[in-house]
Amino acid sequence: MNLTALEIKQRTFEKSLRGYDISEVNAxxxxxxTEWEHIVGKIKDQDREISQLRDKLKHYERVEEALHExxxxxxxxxxxxxxxxxKDARSKVETxxxxxxxxxxxxxIQRQExxxxxxxxxxxxxxxxxxxxxxxDTAQKSLQSFSRDDSDIYALTQDDDEKARSEKKARRSEAKKNEQTKEKEKVAAPGSEDLDDILDELD
Structure with a gap:
């Protein structure tokens, strides 16, 4: 049964002899x-506070769930x-x-090469x-050989020059004799032709 403060104030009772004092009862x-109204107000306040706390609790539960996720x-x-x-570190280390x-x-390989x-x-x-x-060694031997044979080579050069002069003189003497022989043949055989003319006729 839910009573309000107004219902309590307006509640009436039957009158009887030797009953309670009406004024005291009303007071x-x-x-x-008044007390009931105060209690009801507190209950309402508590209900609102509980509702707010429940809303906060739900909010915190959602926050907790979100934070957990x-x-x-x-x-x-x-x-x-x-x-x-x-994995990346292992890969890098292996690489x-x-x-x-x-x-x-x-x-x-480069060191070996x-x-x-x-x-x-x-x-x-x-x-x-x-x-x-x-x-x-070869050059030294050649120089030593040239040094030993220098005098011999010089002597051989002089002999060669003398021999050449003798041969030249002999050739000149032989040519002079041949010319003298030709002159004699021309005198001994008049009318004979020159050798060049004979060769021309043979051609």
Missing amino acids: FLSEIA TLQTAKENAEQRIETAR AEMEAEKILQDVR IRQSILRLLERREEIIRGIGSYI
Whole structure:
């Protein structure tokens, strides 16, 4: 049964002999109505406060749920990023290791090639040194030979000049004799033709 303060104030009772004092009853009812009105007001205030608290609770529950979802999403994203970062780091480490190994291999190959080139250059240098030494030995021997034979060569040159002059003198003497013989033949056989004319006739 729900009573209001107005209903309490307006409540009436039957009159009887030797009953309660009406004024006291009315005063008490008025006091009860006032207190009841106060209690009802407090209850309404509490109901409003409870309603507000319920609304806040629902809001906080929604916020908590959203935060939980956000936290879960952030956690998943963080785990995914961490895993991606780990994979990327492993990939980069593996790539760096492969590149470093390739660089080391290239360095080894280049070092071997340089070593072979140095060995070839050293061998070539030794060959050149041996060739120069051989050439110097040959040149020294030739110079020594030229020094020993210098006087002989000079003597041979003088002998050759003398022989050439003698041969030239003999050729001149022979030519003079031949000319004298031809002159004699012309005198002994008049009318004989010149040798060039005879050759022309034969042609």
